Amino acid sequence: MATRVLIIGTGLIGASVGLALKAQKFEGSVAGWDANPRELATALEAGAIDQALEADELSDPDIADIFLLATPVLPILNWMQRLAPSLDHKQLVTDVGSTKLQIAQMAVAEFNQPHRARFLPGHPMAGKESGGAALADATLFQGATWLFTPVDAQSSELEKEWRELVAGMGAVVRDLDAAQHDEVCAWVSHLPQMVSTALAALLEDTFSGDPDGMAAVQAIGGRALRETTRLGASPYSMWRDVALTNTEPIAATLMALEQRLQHMRENLRTPELREEFATANRFRNKPK
Numbered sequence: 001m002a003t004r005v006l007i008i009g010t011g012l013i014g015a016s017v018g019l020a021l022k023a024q025k026f027e028g029s030v031a032g033w034d035a036n037p038r039e040l041a042t043a044l045e046a047g048a049i050d051q052a053l054e055a056d057e058l059s060d061p062d063i064a065d066i067f068l069l070a071t072p073v074l075p076i077l078n079w080m081q082r083l084a085p086s087l088d089h090k091q092l093v094t095d096v097g098s099t100k101l102q103i104a105q106m107a108v109a110e111f112n113q114p115h116r117a118r119f120l121p122g123h124p125m126a127g128k129e130s131g132g133a134a135l136a137d138a139t140l141f142q143g144a145t146w147l148f149t150p151v152d153a154q155s156s157e158l159e160k161e162w163r164e165l166v167a168g169m170g171a172v173v174r175d176l177d178a179a180q181h182d183e184v185c186a187w188v189s190h191l192p193q194m195v196s197t198a199l200a201a202l203l204e205d206t207f208s209g210d211p212d213g214m215a216a217v218q219a220i221g222g223r224a225l226r227e228t229t230r231l232g233a234s235p236y237s238m239w240r241d242v243a244l245t246n247t248e249p250i251a252a253t254l255m256a257l258e259q260r261l262q263h264m265r266e267n268l269r270t271p272e273l274r275e276e277f278a279t280a281n282r283f284r285n286k287p288k
Contacts, residue, residue, distance in 0.1 A: 006064035014070030015136030018048030087117035104178035142170030186249035200232025
C-alpha cells in the first residue's frame with residue numbers, strides 16, 4: 001500500500017491532484033517539489049501537499065512510493081531518465097503528460113523491467129486556460145476522463161492502487177494505446193487549441209491598431225466569440241511541448257481543417273454549405 005506520494009510539479013494539475021487526494025481522505029503523506037518556489041509555496045499553503053521538498057532531497061530514492069510527474073512533457077522525459085536508475089520494483093512512477101507516445105517508449109526502455117520501478121503513463125483530460133497552484137481545485141477531475149496508456153499487460157499493486165485513487169478523485173478511468181491517444185488528442189484537444197489561438201491572434205493582428213474596431217469586436221462578439229477564443233488565453237509554455245512531441249498528428253489535423261475551410265470558402269454560395277452545416281449538426285446532436 002502506498003503511504004507516500006511525491007508530486008513533481010505543483011502547478012494547476014499537480015496541486016489539484018494533491019487537493020483531490022486530501023478530499024478522498026488519502027491516509028498517506030503527499031510531498032511536493034516544483035522548479036518555481038512560489039508555486040511550491042502556494043501548493044503548501046493551499047494544503048495540496050504536506051511537505052515542500054528541496055531539490056537535494058529528490059536524490060533520495062526512498063522518498064516516495066508513488067512519483068507523479070506533473071510537469072510539461074519534455075521535463076517528464078528528463079525526470080524519467082533521472083529516476084529510472086535509482087528506483088526499484090516496489091515503486092511506481094506515473095505522469096499527467098498531454099502526449100503519450102514518447103513517454104510510453106521511454107517507459108519501455110527505462111522502466112517495467114526486473115528490479116526497476118513500474119511506469120504507468122497517464123493523462124487527465126482536465127485543466128483550465130491558465131495554470132498555477134493558485135487555481136488548483138479538488139474537484140477538477142470530477143467527471144473528467146483520466147486516460148492511461150499502459151505499456152505492457154502487467155500491473156503491480158501500486159498501479160492498481162493509483163487507479164483506485166484516480167477513480168476516487170471522481171475521474172472516469174480509461175485505457176488507450178499510446179499512439180492512438182496522441183492521434184485522438186490531436187483531434188479533440190490539440191486542434192481546438194490551435195484553432196482558438198489562431199483566431200485570437202488573427203483578431204489581435206487585425207484590430208490592435210484600430211481602437212474603435214477592437215472596441216466594436218469586443219462589444220459585439222458576445223458569447224460565441226468568447227467561447228471560440230477562450231482557449232487562446234492559454235500560454236505558450238503550456239503547449240510548446242505538446243507541439244514538439246505530437247507534431248505529425250497535429251499537423252495532419254491542421255491540414256485537414258485547412259482543406260475543409262477551403263471547401264467552405266469555395267461553396268459559400270452553393271448548396272454544399274448547407275451540407276456542411278447538416279454534417280456538423282449530426283456530430284453535435286449525437287447522444288453522449
